[in-house]
Amino acid sequence: MMDNAELRSAIDARHSVRRYLDRVIPAQVRTQLNEDEDLALVIALGYGETQGKPHQVRPIERFAQGGDGAPMPDWFMSGLEMVALAPSARHQQKFFFTLDGNQVSAHRGGSYTGYTGVDLGIAKLHFEIGAFGGTWSWA
Secondary structure, three states: OOOHHHHHHHHHOOOEOOOOOOOOOOHHHHOOOOOOOOOOOOOOOOOOOOOOEOOOOOOHHHOEEEOOOOOOOHHHHHHHHHHHOOOOHHHOOOEEEEEEOOEEEEEEOOOOOOOHHHHHHHHHHHHHHHOOOOOOEEO
């Protein structure tokens, strides 16, 4: 299992990989599903056949704000730095984070892709990795 520093390093070094190989879902994955479950989405982790290309990182101010205008705590900024690196459908990053005291809220925006819920979940996980060690909770 990776520690927090290794996770941050892996996220920092990621590249967007646009070329995927079509593959059949392995039997050992299919057999782990219950009869009433369907596999709706697969998120690829690791390295692709090519390294892809780096994308511009969205400025933090475009997807976050502190509640009272005071400087944002280091743990919040660190979490947002990881959110800026989070992958999302079509690289839209249609989410917004707010801080009120030690309560963090995360909201998804509208999108034509239909994956904003998945994107928000990925962004929230990236935030948790980056904000590790801070004293906060989800609102």
